[in-house]
Amino acid sequence: MKLFPMSSSRFYLFHFCFLLITSTSLSKSNFQPKTLFLLVKKDPSSLQYITKIHQRTPLVPLKLAIHIGGESLWVDCENGYKSSTYNPARCNSRQCSLARSTSCGNCYGNNTTRPGCNNNACYNVVTSPNSYTDGEIADDVLSIQSINGSIPGPIATVPNFIFSCAASNLTQNLGKNVKGMVGFGQQSPVSFATQLASNFKFSRQFAICLSSSTKRNGVIFIGHSPYFISLAYDASRDLIYTPIITQPRYFTITYPHYVRINRASPEYYIQVSSVRINGKNLRLNKTLLTLDENEEGGTRISTAIPYTELEASIYDVVSKSFVSEMPKEVKKVPAVQPFKTCFNSTYIGMSRLGYNAPEINLVFQKANVYWTIIGANSLIKVSNDVICLAFVERKKVSGQAIVIGGYQMQDNLVEFDLARSRIGFSNSLFFHQTMCSNHNYA
Numbered sequence: 001m002k003l004f005p006m007s008s009s010r011f012y013l014f015h016f017c018f019l020l021i022t023s024t025s026l027s028k029s030n031f032q033p034k035t036l037f038l039l040v041k042k043d044p045s046s047l048q049y050i051t052k053i054h055q056r057t058p059l060v061p062l063k064l065a066i067h068i069g070g071e072s073l074w075v076d077c078e079n080g081y082k083s084s085t086y087n088p089a090r091c092n093s094r095q096c097s098l099a100r101s102t103s104c105g106n107c108y109g110n111n112t113t114r115p116g117c118n119n120n121a122c123y124n125v126v127t128s129p130n131s132y133t134d135g136e137i138a139d140d141v142l143s144i145q146s147i148n149g150s151i152p153g154p155i156a157t158v159p160n161f162i163f164s165c166a167a168s169n170l171t172q173n174l175g176k177n178v179k180g181m182v183g184f185g186q187q188s189p190v191s192f193a194t195q196l197a198s199n200f201k202f203s204r205q206f207a208i209c210l211s212s213s214t215k216r217n218g219v220i221f222i223g224h225s226p227y228f229i230s231l232a233y234d235a236s237r238d239l240i241y242t243p244i245i246t247q248p249r250y251f252t253i254t255y256p257h258y259v260r261i262n263r264a265s266p267e268y269y270i271q272v273s274s275v276r277i278n279g280k281n282l283r284l285n286k287t288l289l290t291l292d293e294n295e296e297g298g299t300r301i302s303t304a305i306p307y308t309e310l311e312a313s314i315y316d317v318v319s320k321s322f323v324s325e326m327p328k329e330v331k332k333v334p335a336v337q338p339f340k341t342c343f344n345s346t347y348i349g350m351s352r353l354g355y356n357a358p359e360i361n362l363v364f365q366k367a368n369v370y371w372t373i374i375g376a377n378s379l380i381k382v383s384n385d386v387i388c389l390a391f392v393e394r395k396k397v398s399g400q401a402i403v404i405g406g407y408q409m410q411d412n413l414v415e416f417d418l419a420r421s422r423i424g425f426s427n428s429l430f431f432h433q434t435m436c437s438n439h440n441y442a
């Protein structure tokens with residue numbers, strides 16, 4: 001087992017050299033897209049946001065779950081991974097250090113090699129929403145469609161895209177035929193957008209636009225804006241920005257090797273300073289709202305959880321305020337799992353912004369910098385005459401005070417600008433008479 005403790009400055013110098021090498025191998029194809037895109041659709045059973053990526057030789061379409069705070073791309077290599085261009089990362093190679101390998105050696109227990117199980121190969125930690133393991137680091141061909149303005153363009157190919165090869169049981173609970181996850185995390189040279197930006201020399205940024213429908217695709221743009229949601233609307237034009245907070249991470253994994261990881265977390269943390277409902281400031285515990293050095297408290301953004309999670313005391317204050325700001329004729333009804341605050345929807349009004357709900361503001365670095373959550377993102381219909389506050393109480397005793405989940409980001413454009421270390425929120429696209437599935441990119 002080998003560990004690769006490295007200071008981040010050395011790390012980026014190393015990364016830079018790697019870029020020079022890969023760019024020469026790419027020069028045979030001189031197509032340099034500025035923006036790439038993926039279509040993404042919510043799986044009705046797992047509520048994960050699923051995209052399709054083409055990988056291997058010959059190319060195979062793979063369904064992968066989006067993991068905004070994930071370190072890298074990983075796929076199930078146990079079930080029928082066939083490719084003439086699969087390269088396991090050899091011990092001490094560049095790929096191992098870029099992918100922050102945590103161990104190195106032979107595939108234990110067997111003398112037969114296959115993708116995911118080679119000798120003299122390195123491993124890193126692969127995580128899914130409720131499990132983790134270690135996976136062989138490898139590279140293979142990956143292709144993805146480009147876009148120019150609002151016009152889909154040629155397919156772009158990365159010959160040596162670095163990923164991890166995991167055991168198939170890690171795909172449990174991701175959805176039907178979902179073969180892995182694609183991580184867009186920060187501070188990781190092998191995260192999806194970062195590798196593509198390095199290969200095609202565009203800026204390190206991407207934007208997600210999740211559809212509220214399980215039938216119609218939303219879109220993820222990777223690379224330069226504009227981000228055209230509909231033919232005439234570039235959703236990158238008016239965003240509300242807040243800085244990305246980086247955080248060192250220390251954690252220990254004992255299976256199958258003892259590993260202590262000490263590096264910047266790939267998760268996206270931001271500072272929510274206060275919460276307002278219908279303009280009224282809620283009394284929340286400020287300590288909880290601040291991320292501490294143990295990765296506790298604060299606010300994180302996650303597409304891997306369907307509904308925003310709030311620490312219990314915060315949930316309580318938000319729920320009470322929301323109930324008291326609801327129109328009087330909208331009565332509370334018994335809870336419907338996983339929600340705790342539900343209403344009879346018979347007398348609630350509707351507009352183009354969804355249900356007429358109290359407006360929720362997540363206030364960032366200043367009182368006048370805030371993201372607005374409207375009825376379409378704060379209430380969910382659970383049956384014919386019942387709607388619920390689409391926030392859930394955090395079950396774990398520790399973790400972030402607020403984890404912004406998929407439902408609240410639907411039909412908003414959320415831009416992750418790594419080059420400038422900031423995240424931009426568009427507010428609901430319903431204000432602009434459009435939505436994330438309005439594009440014509442299918």
Ligand SMILES: *[C@@H]1O[C@H](CO)[C@@H](O)[C@H](O)[C@H]1NC(C)=O
Binds near residue numbers: 148
């Ligand atoms: C995008 O389209 C414009 C005109 O439609 C063209 O001039 C430009 O070269 C294209 N950019 C790329 C990266 O293909």
Ligand SMILES: *[C@@H]1O[C@H](CO)[C@@H](O)[C@H](O)[C@H]1NC(C)=O
Binds near residue numbers: 109110111112
């Ligand atoms: C070892 O290889 C054989 C076939 O070559 C395979 O059937 C078996 O599952 C492998 N065992 C492990 C532990 O990977």
Ligand SMILES: *[C@@H]1O[C@H](CO)[C@@H](O)[C@H](O)[C@H]1NC(C)=O
Binds near residue numbers: 109110111
């Ligand atoms: C693996 O190969 C080594 C050396 O060739 C041999 O000694 C060992 O028995 C083999 N193990 C298995 C499980 O086949």
Ligand SMILES: *[C@@H]1O[C@H](CO)[C@@H](O)[C@H](O)[C@H]1NC(C)=O
Binds near residue numbers: 169
């Ligand atoms: C997944 O499979 C590996 C063997 O491939 C096993 O060791 C591990 O315990 C399994 N993990 C879970 C969560 O089932």
Ligand SMILES: *[C@@H]1O[C@H](CO)[C@@H](O)[C@H](O)[C@H]1NC(C)=O
Binds near residue numbers: 285286287288
């Ligand atoms: C605020 O939260 C912190 C961290 O959980 C806790 O130690 C503290 O007692 C809380 N303060 C109040 C006033 O509840």
Ligand SMILES: *[C@@H]1O[C@H](CO)[C@@H](O)[C@H](O)[C@H]1NC(C)=O
Binds near residue numbers: 333345346385386
């Ligand atoms: C909702 O209100 C309507 C009209 O008062 C009533 O008929 C219905 O039973 C109520 N539903 C629930 C779940 O309380």
